[in-house]
Amino acid sequence: MPERKLSDFAHFYATDLVKELKRLEVVRKAVLGRVIVLFVVIGGISAVAVAVDVVWRVSGWFIMLAAALCFGAGSFIYRYLISDYVFQFKISVISKIVSFLDPSLQYEPRGSIEQWKFVSSRIFEHNPDRLRGDDHVTGKIGATQVEFSELHAERKEETYSSRGRRRRWHTIFKGLFFIADFNKKFYGKTVVLPDTAEKLFGQAGSFLQSLNKARGDLIKLEDPEFEKLFVVYGDDQVESRYVLSTSLMERIVAFRKKTGRPVYLSFVGSQVFVAVPYRKGLFEPAVFSRLTDFKAVEGCFDDLQLALGIVDDLNLNTRIWSRAPSETQG
Amino acid sequence: MLMMGIALAVIVMIVIVIAGLYNSLVGKKNQVINVFGTVDALLRKRYDLIPNLVATAQTYMQYEKEVLSKVTELRARAISGKTSDDEKIAIDREISQALRGIMVAVENYPDLKANQSFLQLQASLNEVEEQISAARRAYNAAVTDYNNAVEMFPTNLMAQVMNYQRKAVFEIAPAEREPVDVQKMFKRQ
Numbered sequence: 001m002p003e004r005k006l007s008d009f010a011h012f013y014a015t016d017l018v019k020e021l022k023r024l025e026v027v028r029k030a031v032l033g034r035v036i037v038l039f040v041v042i043g044g045i046s047a048v049a050v051a052v053d054v055v056w057r058v059s060g061w062f063i064m065l066a067a068a069l070c071f072g073a074g075s076f077i078y079r080y081l082i083s084d085y086v087f088q089f090k091i092s093v094i095s096k097i098v099s100f101l102d103p104s105l106q107y108e109p110r111g112s113i114e115q116w117k118f119v120s121s122r123i124f125e126h127n128p129d130r131l132r133g134d135d136h137v138t139g140k141i142g143a144t145q146v147e148f149s150e151l152h153a154e155r156k157e158e159t160y161s162s163r164g165r166r167r168r169w170h171t172i173f174k175g176l177f178f179i180a181d182f183n184k185k186f187y188g189k190t191v192v193l194p195d196t197a198e199k200l201f202g203q204a205g206s207f208l209q210s211l212n213k214a215r216g217d218l219i220k221l222e223d224p225e226f227e228k229l230f231v232v233y234g235d236d237q238v239e240s241r242y243v244l245s246t247s248l249m250e251r252i253v254a255f256r257k258k259t260g261r262p263v264y265l266s267f268v269g270s271q272v273f274v275a276v277p278y279r280k281g282l283f284e285p286a287v288f289s290r291l292t293d294f295k296a297v298e299g300c301f302d303d304l305q306l307a308l309g310i311v312d313d314l315n316l317n318t319r320i321w322s323r324a325p326s327e328t329q330g
Numbered sequence: 331m332l333m334m335g336i337a338l339a340v341i342v343m344i345v346i347v348i349a350g351l352y353n354s355l356v357g358k359k360n361q362v363i364n365v366f367g368t369v370d371a372l373l374r375k376r377y378d379l380i381p382n383l384v385a386t387a388q389t390y391m392q393y394e395k396e397v398l399s400k401v402t403e404l405r406a407r408a409i410s411g412k413t414s415d416d417e418k419i420a421i422d423r424e425i426s427q428a429l430r431g432i433m434v435a436v437e438n439y440p441d442l443k444a445n446q447s448f449l450q451l452q453a454s455l456n457e458v459e460e461q462i463s464a465a466r467r468a469y470n471a472a473v474t475d476y477n478n479a480v481e482m483f484p485t486n487l488m489a490q491v492m493n494y495q496r497k498a499v500f501e502i503a504p505a506e507r508e509p510v511d512v513q514k515m516f517k518r519q
Contacts, residue, residue, distance in 0.1 A: 237365065245463070
C-alpha cells in the first residue's frame with residue numbers, strides 16, 4: 001500500500017474529488033429541501049397533537065404514542081429521502097478514496113462482513129439477531145488479506161407482561177469491524193478486551209476478571225501499560241503469549257492511543273479481528289452542511305486510513321514465522 | 331448443645347479455609363511445573379531442528395565450522411537426559427546465542443540465503459524461538475503468581491507449613507541483551 005499523507009489527500013481532493021463533490025452538492029441541496037419539508041410536516045403534526053391534548057385533555061399516552069409515531073415515521077422517511085444521495089456519494093466519492101489509498105482494493109458500498117465471521121471472532125458474548133452493515137472493503141495489503149466494513153449488530157429482547165409482548169433491540173456493537181490474516185499460525189483463541197474492572201477496582205478487579213470462566217483463562221501479561229488498558233482471555237497461556245508478543249502488545253497500545261476509542265481484538269483461526277466502536281455512521285455524506293468543504297470528506301479519509309493502517313500498525317506483513325506469504329488464502 | 335454447634339461450625343470453617351489455601355498453593359505450583367513442561371518440550375523441538383540446520387549450513391559456510399560443531403555438541407549434551415533443569419536453562423542460553431550468531435553470519439553467504447530448505451529451516455527456527463519466548467513469559471507469569479502466594483498473607487503461613495520456597499524466574503542472559511558480535515563469535519581465518 002502506498003503511503004498516503006493528508007497533504008497527498010488534499011491534493012487528490014483538489015484535483016479529483018472536488019468535481020464529484022460539486023455535482024453532489026446540487027443533489028444535496030435538493031435532498032435538503034425535501035428534508036426541510038419533512039421536518040415542517042412533522043412539526044405541524046406535533047403542534048396539532050399538542051393542541052388536541054390542551055383542548056380535549058386526552059390521556060398522557062396519546063401524546064407519547066403520537067410522538068413515537070412521528071419520530072418513527074419521520075426517521076424512516078428521512079432515511080428514504082437521503083438513501084439515493086448517500087449511495088451516489090459512496091459510489092462516486094468513497095470508492096475513489098479507497099482506490100486512491102490502494103488501487104488493488106475492492107469496495108462494495110452495500111456489502112458487509114458476513115454474520116458468521118462476526119460471530120466467529122468471539123469478541124462479543126451475545127450472538128446478534130440482526131446484523132446490518134455497509135461499506136465493505138476487501139483486498140490484499142502486501143502479503144496480508146484484509147476486509148472490513150461498518151457493522152451494526154443487535155440482539156433482541158422480548159418481555160411479556162399483561163400488556164402483551166414487548167420487543168426491544170439492544171446494540172451489541174456498532175462501528176468498524178476489521179479482519180486480516182495473522183502472521184502466525186495458532187489453534188486456540190485469544191480475546192483482548194478493553195479493561196473496565198481493573199480500572200475501577202484495581203487488584204480486586206483482576207480477581208473478578210479471573211472468575212469470568214466463560215471467556216477462558218485470564219492471561220496476565222507483563223506489559224504494565226497494556227495491562228492497564230486491556231484484559232486478555234485465552235485458551236492456552238503459552239499460545240496467547242505466542243500471539244501477543246511483547247512488540248505486538250506495544251503496537252496494540254499505540255493503536256489504542258491513536259484511535260482514542262476502546263478497541264476490541266481477537267485472534268482466532270490464524271486471523272486477527274479488530275472492532276472499533278463508533279457512534280456516528282461511517283463513510284456517510286453530510287446532509288446539513290456543505291459537501292464541498294474539505295472537512296466533509298476528511299473524516300472519511302481518516303476512518304479508511306485507520307482501518308487500512310491496522311496492517312502496518314500491527315506489523316502483519318512481517319512473515320518470518322511459520323506462516324509464509326504463500327500460505328495465506330486469497 | 332449450642333456451644334458444641336458453634337464449636338463445630340468454627341472447626342468446619344477452619345478446615346475449609348485451610349483446604350482452600352492448600353489447594354490454591356498446590357494449583358499454583360502445578361501450574362509452574364506444567365508450563366516448565368511446555369518450555370522443555372519447545373526446547374526439544376528446537377534441538378530437533380539443529381542437525382538439519384547444521385547439515386544444510388555446513389556445505390556453504392566454510393568459515394563457520396567451529397560454531398557449527400559447537401552447536402552440535404551443545405545439542406548432544408542437552409538431549410543426553412542427564413541434565414538438571416538449571417543446566418537445561420544454561421545450555422539453552424548458549425544455544426540461543428550460537429544460533430543467533432549463525433543467522434547473522436548467513437548474510438555473508440548468498441548461496442545459502444537462496445537455498446530453499448535452509449529458508450524453511452530458518453522460518454521453523456524463528457517460529458520455535460518465538461514460541462520459546464512465549465513459553466518463558468508464561469513460565470515467569472506462573473512463577474510470579476506462585477511467589478506472590480508464597481510471600482503474601484495468608485497463603486504464606488500455609489506455604490511455610492508445606493515448605494514451599496520461592497522459585498526463580500527465567501532471566502534474559504546479559505549476552506542476549508547485547509547485540510551479537512559476529513567477529514568475536516567466529517574467529518575468522
